[in-house]
Amino acid sequence: MMSVLKITGLALVALCTTGMGMEMAFSLSQRVRALELAQTVLESIAGELSYTLAPPEEIIKSLTARTTLCKAGYLTACRSFCRKGVPFPQAWNRAVREWKGALSARDREILTAVSETLGTCSEKEALTALEGAKRLLQEELKNAREYAQVHGKLYRTLGMLSGVFLVILWI
Secondary structure (H helix, E strand, O other): OOOHHHHHHHHHHHHHHHHHHHHHHHHHHHHHHHHHHHHHHHHHHHHHHHHHOOOHHHHHHHHHOOHHHOOOHHHHHHHHHHHOOOOHHHHHHHHHHHOOOOOOHHHHHHHHHHHHOOOOOOHHHHHHHHHHHHHHHHHHHHHHHHHHHHHHHHHHHHHHHHHHHHHHHHO
């Protein structure tokens, strides 16, 4: 007859492996949410630019005041760099690259490309660049959703099944 301690240990092993699978699936969904937020940020920048014609530093200041965009840490970092006197293009690039979020390297490249036109070109060119970046992010978002859907289920299932396998192995 198995002891209570052994049963508890086996249950903990099964819970841990299941938890690891769920955590891996959750990390995939975090990228989806980060991409959705990045698209919202770009849409908000485009809206502010077209209606106020404000310089990028002022647009970023306005966006950081919105509670819906507070999870985009690169906005706050960019505003902080701009306050320290760093020109907007460098502040934006540095903030996006240093932000420890769920965006991939490709996602960061798309976001940093925005700084090349924002504040340095005409409103029309900046809006065109923002629209292009939004389209590229939309494609990345579509791919991330598909990947998260397929692989998320896989990770959750593998986590649970590996726990069951280990429990059976140790019984």
